[in-house]
Amino acid sequence: VYSAKRKQEVVYVTERAVFKLIDGKVTLVEIAPGMDVEKDVIAHMEFRPEISPDLKEMPREIFEPEWGKLKEELAEKA
Helix, strand or coil: CHHHHCCCCCEEECCCEEEEEECCEEEEEEECCCCCHHHHHHHHCCCCCEEEEEEEECCHHHHCCCCCCHHHHHHHHC
């Protein structure tokens, strides 16, 4: 995979979940608050992703109508 050769992280972000390409496999790493992994995410996919043993909930704040903490959120992930 091109990204692996370049040692680049690959992240897929949707309104329901965050996936990362880990060891060549699409892996579910975060899920939106209130979502059910099987019913609300996997049931709508054409394949079954890996599920991280450290699956986390996406920050609730990013789903609020007004939010201004993106800088802080990105700093925490760095």
